[in-house]
Amino acid sequence: SVLPRPSRRPSAERAADVVRHAVQAGLLGDEQPVAGFLDVEGVRDSVAALQEAFAETPGVLHTFAAKAASLIPVLRLLADTGMGCEVASPGELRIALDAGFDPARIVFDSPAKTRTELRQALSLGVAVNADSLSELARIDELRPEHSSSVLGLRVNPQVGTGSIGAMSTATATSKFGVPLRDPGMREAIVRAFVERPWLTRLHAHVGSQGCPLELIAAGIAEIHRLAEEINATLGTQRITSLDIGGGLPVNFDDDEVRPTFAEYVSALRTAVPGLFDGRYALVTEFGRSLLAKNGFICALVEYTKNAGGRRIAITHAGAQVATRTVLMPAAWPLRVGAFDAQGRPKDGPMLAQDVAGPCCFAGDVVAHDRELPELAEGDIVTLYDTGAYYFSTPWAYNSLPRPAVYGFTTAEDGGDVRLAVVRPAQSLDEIALESGLEHAGALVALGS
Template identity: 65%
Template sequence: MDSTREDGGRRWIDAERRDRVIRAAAAAGLVGEEHVAAGFLDVDGVRETAAGLQTAFGTDAPVLHTFAVKAAALVPVLRLVADAGLGAEVASPGELAIALAAGIPAERIVLDSPAKTPAELATALDLGVAVNADNLGELERIAALLPVRPRGSVLGLRLNPQVGAGTIGAMSTASEHSKFGVPLRDPGAYEQVLAAFDRYPWLTRVHVHVGSQGCPPDLIAAGIRAVWELAEEVNRRAGSGRVTGIDLGGGLPVNFDDDEVRPTHADYAAHLRAAVPGLFSGRYGLVTEFGRSVVAKHGFTAARVEYTKEVGGRRIALTHAGAHLATRTVLMPDAWPLRVDVHRPDGTRRHGPTEPQDVAGPLCFAGDVVARVRALPRIEPGDLVVLHDTGGYYTSAPWAYNSVPRPAIHGFTTAGGRIRFATVRPEQTLAELTAEAGGRYADALTALTAPSAPAAPVENGTARPHRPGPMPRHHR
């Protein structure tokens, strides 16, 4: 069964289907009293969106569609999108390792980062991963590494067209002072970029990413056009196709206001065809790096309501959905508001009269509120609150404050008319959390204060645990 439906040419997430999945999850015990929070990802919806993305760009120009790993850094999710035809865009050694673990071939991986170390660059070149250099200094590092390494990697340069910021400054990467890329409008920078292409014959790709949420298609297209024009100038000067590829980045914004999927990838591709028709001439191989727009609307988070109370004349639900799961929403509520539904403990949705209520999380700071003064059906203890559109970034950007264990993430499908679940990431155990908090090294600091204790040896940047004698009786 499709996860979206057509309505007058527009696509909508199937809310009735989602409600059936929530009921099934509650019945299966995936969320409730024992497991107080869980994330869910719609396998059918992700596959449908990946297919729509590939169809949207057509076949006029060769296109490698990569998935931005930062949006959902989970090996099974990457295996899913790879199976649906996408590669991976990575921005760290960890993301590269996750992509490789998912089985994504190196030639379908693109490495972006503003601070790549020589070791990271060497690893990428050895593997044959494509690399987009962030700055001219990084090109010098690559040039020094290439003589002793294979030439299998496609190498590009990230450019900042400085076309301005969107409505969320932190998500805008083509502003005047952005930390990313070579700023094309700074004095002398354009000429330096042209000189770099003259100097380095292995430099064959240009890269641009204007921003993500809050950046309208017109702004994104303006940045892409500026970089396409530079590629055209490089090729004109060279008298040949020196630049053979353009990495367009990602950044298609997602509608968080309701269940409508807007804009779609087809909308975006049509916009680019009108604004930069030369992109689709076939002279350039294209790369995209979409993340949020592939998965965001295909995920939701469900959490148990532990208590409710009246404060200052308003009802507050104390839940297990807080800043540890929805960090951006809690810390930047105006930029990242999420819709909330209320379901009974058995997963059926509550309807009826609404009243203004707050939905707060479990963390020990007053700002841990995911929704304020929301008109919702009256929330009761034991209910489930459901946060919509959390398929992108909400699984990969948790906050470790208060050491709350990370919840499980489950994928689901309704293919064949039957709801089935599969665990993507299990719930974090207290033992795992303790180990992550340095449990193996419990004595490391007190050992340093012992008068005759030897220094703990350090290997690979980590001190090996020191095992002193028995603790004093009053510490046992």
């Protein structure tokens, strides 16, 4: 069934069970001071909500944007729900294949595809969205008419920016797609389709976090209008599918899922009624909205200190697992939870504290001046809503190890917690190897 289960305990309650269980099982502590956790049933529920929102529209391929959680067991879980996969690099393509996605359900987007990558995608039958007219010219050389790949063109509808500039891909000067409103480009796009019988899809991804539904819908309306124009020019329905991207924003303020996929579909119905009339197969590429609220990070509080009148908790979760939050704190605030050394939720008087990470730069703070129960050495902090783009894609700064990631299920009565390893913590041996251990003497030898 695609219907979400009607009643589930709030995710904060389930997270509390998992923290307690992880502490008792020795998965958090001196030797593993930080880890990521993913709610397996929550992920299934989120996918079900997406499928349900589009249930009246046949022929929708929902792909998961692999960049949001580039972990093979997570991708395998999503494949098991019936999703396809959107990839944006050869590494993502490789792990999508290893996760078991049928190549015909994989979509390859990237602004910098090499000839080798294009050749591989075409020979596998992976769908490709060309990012530019120059890329189309490269595809021309690869005998695309002999491939089973669905081939499309990404268009930048240039409908404007959301609240986070870095996440807005439909600005006038965005590096993505063919800029639809630039002089002469609309005609050039139509010509590109006229000249290439194998080109059958239009693609737009308006942006990610920070883009309101109306902006996303306006961008999709633009590619729908363009598809109608191209098909009318050709006198046949050459464009048979529209890839409408991802980008549904996530609420990082509390436990509520908002906006919902149902609200997204209703915004689309208002802005582009023709989108759902069955003439175009649809592809979606959601990432954050499927995973963010289904994951959290746990980290040990190693020390506390006072500086200049500010209380600071030094924890093991910093820029290596919460890169965007640390580097752009105003755009990416995270909720923080406080637990004691036994994994029980802390209460008691609130105190404004900085929750800092382990990295060696002053800005490595995941929450500034945050009111929390007073944190002490040995406590655990949780960073909520970090199931997408956080622990799954760590930054290797300071040679900090990639943390372990666990998937979990919890019983409805709060009893049984089951955990599975998604990715073990990186060992120091692995860090040494990827830091050139096998070439340790190479530079000294070169210079002598």
